[in-house]
Amino acid sequence: MSRISFVPGVAGSPFQKTIAQNKAxxxxxxxxxxxxxFSLDPELFELVRLRVAANNGCEY
Known part of the structure; x- marks a missing residue:
């Protein structure tokens, strides 16, 4: 369970729903x-996202 609540009505991943707390x-x-x-292969981009989440101890 995340410690920061999701923003209601925001579509996307749990990460996107959480960062929507701060507009900037x-x-x-x-x-x-x-x-x-647009600059990375989609599979590589997803691997980067997974690695960043793992390195930060985040569930993804």
């Missing part, structure tokens, strides 16, 4: 996510 962080993530999505 959410906007920055969307910008970064868009940039990486």
């Amino acid at each position: 962080v959410n906007a920055g993530f969307k910008q970064l996510s868009g940039a990486n999505f």
Whole structure:
């Protein structure tokens, strides 16, 4: 169970629902996510996301 609640009505992964708490962080993530999505193979991008989550002890 996460310690930070999800924002109601936000679509996406649990991570996206959590970072929606802060509009600036959410906007920055969307910008970064868009940039990486087009520059990396989709499978590699997902592996990077999983690795970052694992390194930070996050459930994904």
